[in-house]
Every structure is written in structure tokens, then in C-alpha cells.
Amino acid sequence: MSTVEQGREIAECEGAAQEIPSLEDALVRRAQSGDQEALRSLLTRHADALYSRIILPRTGDASAAEDLLRATMVTAIEKLHTFRWQGRSIYFWLRQIAVNKVIDHHRHNQRSSRLAQSLAEEPDPAADAPSRRGPELALIAQEEQRINSARVRAALERLNPRYRRAIELRLLEELPREECARRLEVALGTFDVLFFRAVNAFRRTFGEL
Amino acid sequence: MSEKDETRPLPEGEPAVSAEEQAAASQLADELDQALAGRLMRPSAQQGSLAAALMLRASAAEQHLHPARRSALVDEAIQSAQPRAIAAARPRAARRWAPTLALAASLLLLVGASLMMLVPARKPSSRASIPITLRSRPSDELLGRPFSAEERGAASQRLDLVFADRLAGYRRVVLGEEADR
Numbered sequence: 001m002s003t004v005e006q007g008r009e010i011a012e013c014e015g016a017a018q019e020i021p022s023l024e025d026a027l028v029r030r031a032q033s034g035d036q037e038a039l040r041s042l043l044t045r046h047a048d049a050l051y052s053r054i055i056l057p058r059t060g061d062a063s064a065a066e067d068l069l070r071a072t073m074v075t076a077i078e079k080l081h082t083f084r085w086q087g088r089s090i091y092f093w094l095r096q097i098a099v100n101k102v103i104d105h106h107r108h109n110q111r112s113s114r115l116a117q118s119l120a121e122e123p124d125p126a127a128d129a130p131s132r133r134g135p136e137l138a139l140i141a142q143e144e145q146r147i148n149s150a151r152v153r154a155a156l157e158r159l160n161p162r163y164r165r166a167i168e169l170r171l172l173e174e175l176p177r178e179e180c181a182r183r184l185e186v187a188l189g190t191f192d193v194l195f196f197r198a199v200n201a202f203r204r205t206f207g208e209l
Numbered sequence: 210m211s212e213k214d215e216t217r218p219l220p221e222g223e224p225a226v227s228a229e230e231q232a233a234a235s236q237l238a239d240e241l242d243q244a245l246a247g248r249l250m251r252p253s254a255q256q257g258s259l260a261a262a263l264m265l266r267a268s269a270a271e272q273h274l275h276p277a278r279r280s281a282l283v284d285e286a287i288q289s290a291q292p293r294a295i296a297a298a299r300p301r302a303a304r305r306w307a308p309t310l311a312l313a314a315s316l317l318l319l320v321g322a323s324l325m326m327l328v329p330a331r332k333p334s335s336r337a338s339i340p341i342t343l344r345s346r347p348s349d350e351l352l353g354r355p356f357s358a359e360e361r362g363a364a365s366q367r368l369d370l371v372f373a374d375r376l377a378g379y380r381r382v383v384l385g386e387e388a389d390r
Contacts, residue, residue: 043283052271060263066282073286148268160220171266177238193226196234203261
């Protein structure tokens with residue numbers, strides 16, 4: 001995203017975010033009183049952010065991410081009566097529920113238990129945002145994406161350059177296998193092995209970060 | 210060494226490719242293609258590698274939920290949580306009404322007790338029609354005066370007397386007029 005586009009997005013978020021305290025506060029109160037439409041509106045408002053910025057980058061599997069999003073919202077509904085408005089969006093409360101669900105998901109999977117530990121030690125980008133002002137939400141969203149990208153970059157930097165290139169072509173540039181093999185000037189089966197080893201090397205590195 | 214040399218496609222120092230590794234690599238490649246095409250994946254030996262690959266891809270660029278799918282997930286969550294959410298909400302409603310209910314119950318008890326005190330006790334209706342030998346009664350009339358310390362040893366005789374009296378009453382209940390024959 002270019003600097004101009006980022007600035008436009010922040011301006012739009014600032015304008016919309018000015019209404020967040022009063023509008024969302026009213027929605028939360030109505031949802032806590034049993035208003036289903038308010039509850040639906042509240043969850044719909046934050047579902048995609050939870051999915052795309054919190055859950056999917058930490059699970060990878062879209063199906064599992066949807067299950068975890070659903071579980072997050074169920075828990076939020078059941079515990080909504082415990083939420084107390086403190087001047088900032090309920091998104092941060094939902095975010096913490098989602099992170100906990102992801103950590104539990106990885107802990108149950110022995111192959112990713114180290115990743116669970118790594119996620120549990122992640123800093124919360126919302127921890128130092130006590131301001132009541134709306135623009136913090138847009139900045140937090142940018143920070144979430146930055147953290148996600150930084151984790152991946154740091155792990156990729158530690159890989160062998162040829163492994164890194166295989167991952168960049170296949171996953172970041174989203175090229176077909178055949179095109180990846182052509183660009184690396186290897187046979188298709190050889191590229192598959194190259195990519196296979198690259199991903200396993202990435203797994204070992206990512207779980208240690 | 211030229212990169213076109215297919216006998217050395219891997220980085221320097223990497224081990225040679227075994228048949229098992231080639232098969233696993235092909236499986237991962239196929240599963241990744243399916244995942245990227247949005248098809249459901251069955252758990253496999255490459256599940257961990259596949260998840261890592263997809264996490265990497267999702268971290269690099271945001272992938273959003275389709276609005277229809279987002280709405281469906283929200284509705285599913287509301288349906289799943291609704292009974293429990295209602296149950297969780299009940300205690301709050303109960304707490305709101307508890308003082309009023311407690312006061313109403315206390316008032317009812319007070320009124321009921323007052324009425325019972327004001328209404329005269331009813332006399333037993335048919336008690337007099339039952340012979341005394343068939344009624345539940347203390348054994349004082351049968352044994353007479355309180356016995357002295359010297360008469361302690363005659364306890365078994367006193368028990369026999371009470372037992373015989375009760376047995377006679379039982380015979381009359383069961384046998385009717387035949388009991389006196």
C-alpha cells in the first residue's frame with residue numbers, strides 16, 4: 001500500500017472512528033440487554049479484522065481459522081455481561097479472546113506447541129493505547145499487520161537464500177509451481193523438494209521467534 | 210556450477226533427495242494447490258508443513274472473509290451461544306426480582322399463619338367411633354401406676370402384657386367377629 005493510500009485510509013478511519021466511543025458503547029449496552037440485532041452488528045463489525053489480522057496469520061488454515069473465529073464469538077457472547085466499557089473499542093477485548101483461542105489450538109497440536117508458546121509471549125499492540133480517541137484503532141490495525149509481516153520477514157531472513165526465494169515465489173508472489181520451477185531453472189519435482197525443505201526450515205525458524 | 214544442472218538443484222551441503230522425501234514433497238505441493246483453491250483438506254502427514262506455508266502467506270498479506278461467509282459465521286455463533294447466553298442472563302433478571310419475590314413470600318407466610326391462628330381447630334370427626342383397643346394409645350392405662358425399682362425385673366412381663374393387648378386388637382381388625390371365637 002502506498003503512502004498516499006495509507007494516509008487516505010487513516011483519514012477515513014479517523015472520521016469513522018470519532019463515532020466509535022458513542023456508537024459502539026450504545027451497541028454494547030443494547031447487546032448486553034439482550035438486543036440480538038445490536039449483538040449481530042457488534043460482531044459483524046469486528047469479525048473480519050479478527051479473522052484476517054489475528055487468527056488466520058497465526059493458524060494458516062482457513063477452515064481452522066473460521067472455526068476459531070466462531071468459537072471466539074461464542075465465548076464473547078457468553079461473557080459479554082462481564083465486559084465493562086472503558087473508553088476504547090471492544091475490539092481489543094475480542095482480540096484477546098481470539099489470541100487465547102489460537103494459543104489453545106496450537107497447544108492441542110503437538111506439532112505447533114512451540115508456536116503456541118511463541119504466540120503467548122507476543123506483545124499486545126493495544127497494551128499501550130489508553131487513549132479514548134478513535135484513530136488508535138486504525139493505528140492498531142496497521143501495527144497488527146506490521147507485526148505479522150515482521151515475524152515472517154525475520155524468519156525468512158534466516159533461511160538459505162535459495163530456500164527463501166522458493167518461498168517468495170510460491171507463497172508471496174503466488175506463482176504456480178511450474179513457473180517457480182522455471183524461474184529457478186530446475187525440474188518441477190526438484191522445485192517441490194526445494195520448497196518442501198524451505199517450508200520445514202521456515203517452521204523451525206518461525207517457532208523460535 | 211550452473212543452476213541449470215538438475216543434479217545439484219539444492220543449496221550446497223544439502224543431502225540428496227530420497228524417494229520418501231520426494232513423495233512427501235509432492236504431497237505437500239498437491240495439498241497446497243488444493244488449499245489455495247479453497248478446497249477442504251484432510252489431515253495428512255504434511256499438515257504441519259501445510260499450515261506453516263499458509264500462515265506465512267496469510268501473514269504477508271491480509272486475506273478477508275467474504276461478507277456472506279462473515280454473516281453466516283456471526284449467525285452460527287449467535288445460534289450456538291444463545292441458550293447459554295440466555296441462561297447466563299437469567300441470574301441477572303433473578304437478582305433484580307429476588308427482593309420483591311422474597312417480600313411477597315414473607316407476606317404470604319404471615320397472612321397464612323394469621324389465618325390459621327384465627328380459625329378454630331377442627332375437632333376430630335370419627336375418632337370416637339373407633340374402639341380404644343384399635344386406636345394408637347400409650348400403654349399407661351394398661352400397665353397402671355408407675356412401677357417401683359423392685360419391679361424392674363418384671364419388664365418382660367410388662368412387655369408381654371402390652372404385646373398381647375396389641376395383638377388382640379390386630380386380630381379384631383383382620384378377623385372381625387371371628388376374632389372373639
